[in-house]
Amino acid sequence: MSRPPFGQSFSRRNVLTSLAAIPAVALLAACSDSGEEAKAADVKPANPATPAKPATPAAVQVPEAQGTVDMTELMKPGALPDKQLGKDDAKVTIVEYASMTCPHCAHFAETTFPDLKAKYIDTGKARYILREFPFDPSAEAGFMLARCAKDNYFPMVDVLFRQQANWVGVSNTKEALLQISKLAGFTQESFEACLTDQKLLDDVRSVQKRGANEFKVDSTPTFFINGKTYKGAMSIEEMSAIIDPLL
Numbered sequence: 242m243s244r245p246p247f248g249q250s251f252s253r254r255n256v257l258t259s260l261a262a263i264p265a266v267a268l269l270a271a272c273s274d275s276g277e278e279a280k281a282a283d284v285k286p287a288n289p290a291t292p293a294k295p296a297t298p299a300a301v302q303v304p305e306a307q308g309t310v311d312m313t314e315l316m317k318p319g320a321l322p323d324k325q326l327g328k329d330d331a332k333v334t335i336v337e338y339a340s341m342t343c344p345h346c347a348h349f350a351e352t353t354f355p356d357l358k359a360k361y362i363d364t365g366k367a368r369y370i371l372r373e374f375p376f377d378p379s380a381e382a383g384f385m386l387a388r389c390a391k392d393n394y395f396p397m398v399d400v401l402f403r404q405q406a407n408w409v410g411v412s413n414t415k416e417a418l419l420q421i422s423k424l425a426g427f428t429q430e431s432f433e434a435c436l437t438d439q440k441l442l443d444d445v446r447s448v449q450k451r452g453a454n455e456f457k458v459d460s461t462p463t464f465f466i467n468g469k470t471y472k473g474a475m476s477i478e479e480m481s482a483i484i485d486p487l488l
Contacts, residue, residue, distance in 0.1 A: 303482040306469035320447035327368030336465040338374040341383030349474035350402040356477040389435035
């Protein structure tokens with residue numbers, strides 16, 4: 242199943258109340274614009290003719306880039322300020338477009354990102370930027386709550402990914418999100434105020450539209466690593482095979 246059209250309109254009330262009415266199958270298919278779920282296995286091995294690069298573990302083939310973008314354009318400010326981890330002057334810049342309801346994004350967040358952070362971000366070798374690419378109202382709500390968490394943006398994203406099975410595709414997504422949000426310090430009032438903030442919703446959608454229109458993002462997760470495009474939830478070994486030659 243394909244994602245909702247970028248121009249589809251959801252009112253303030255619908256963003257909040259429609260959370261309990263979205264079929265689970267729609268959310269599970271949200272990782273791919275074409276309806277085929279993006280998988281790490283879809284990343285093709287490097288062309289044998291590619292010039293030799295520094296040695297990588299024997300079992301890991303360097304993922305092949307699926308395109309390039311202009312880094313100057315990629316890093317221009319958008320509708321929302323970028324949420325970043327790592328130093329501005331790091332040699333490697335990783336920009337991820339993700340959807341909060343994408344199981345492959347959650348898998349990456351749980352299995353690869355902790356090692357990526359420890360090995361490259363915390364050591365000053367790479368900076369990481371997460372950009373919103375929601376496919377449905379539930380994903381929009383998740384990102385809006387993360388933005389409303391202010392300085393706790395990344396912790397909120399982490400919790401929502403780790404708790405994804407408890408709020409995506411359940412009988413009452415709104416109530417499930419409320420309970421998670423309360424643990425993060427939200428009240429009933431601040432929760433509803435966040436999810437009825439039309440400007441924030443419009444800005445989240447603008448980030449998504451820019452990713453699609455300017456950088457040809459059509460599935461999640463999509464990564465831009467120093468301007469090269471990679472699609473799919475890569476392992477830490479695959480990401481290391483890409484990053485290490487850039488250092």
